[in-house]
Amino acid sequence: MGKLYARCFAKAGYNVLGTDLPQFRDKLTAELSPFGIKVVADGYAVSRQCDIIFYSVEAEKIEQVLALYGPSTKYGAIVAGQTSIKHPEIAAFEKHLPQDVNIITCHSLHGPAFEPVGQKLIVIPHRTSAEAYQRMTDLLAVLGSDMVEMADFHEHDKIVADTQAVTH
Helix, strand or coil, X not given: CHHHHHHHHHHCCCCCEECCCHHHHHHHHHHHHHHCCEECCCHHHHHHHCCEEEECCCHHHHHHHXXXXXXXXXXXXXXXXXXXXXXXXXXXXXXXXXXCCEEEEEEECCCCXXXXXXXXXXXXXXXXXXXXXXXXXXXXXXXXXXXXECCCHHHHHHHHHHHHHHHC
């Protein structure tokens, strides 16, 4: 999902930075450099430079990744995650992000093989100013997704759990 979002934002004219684990970085660079996306050394470089940061990691690794890079987040940045279950993500954000960072998370209801245009995108403001929230929704609008705003991540997680129980 991170690569999909990065390409969409770059196509819309935004400067995009990204990173990955060292063993995947060269492949990521080859894949994303044609879009003008700069792949940097690590999460510290992303955290210190970017105004809006998306953590696109597995839910079971979000705590570990935030422990490393979260404290380095740029003053006033907006941070989002793309996990499908928000409780562990929000807990990691609260634990490892500075208090001056805005937390506005999202959940795309499609996988990376699908373009986001017309797809559902859940947006959840958690700890944010009105200005930061507007900035984030303006950015997300370039995806062309059908944005659904939810006031609370607990509500999101209940819906996801109920849906999984019914479909599985």
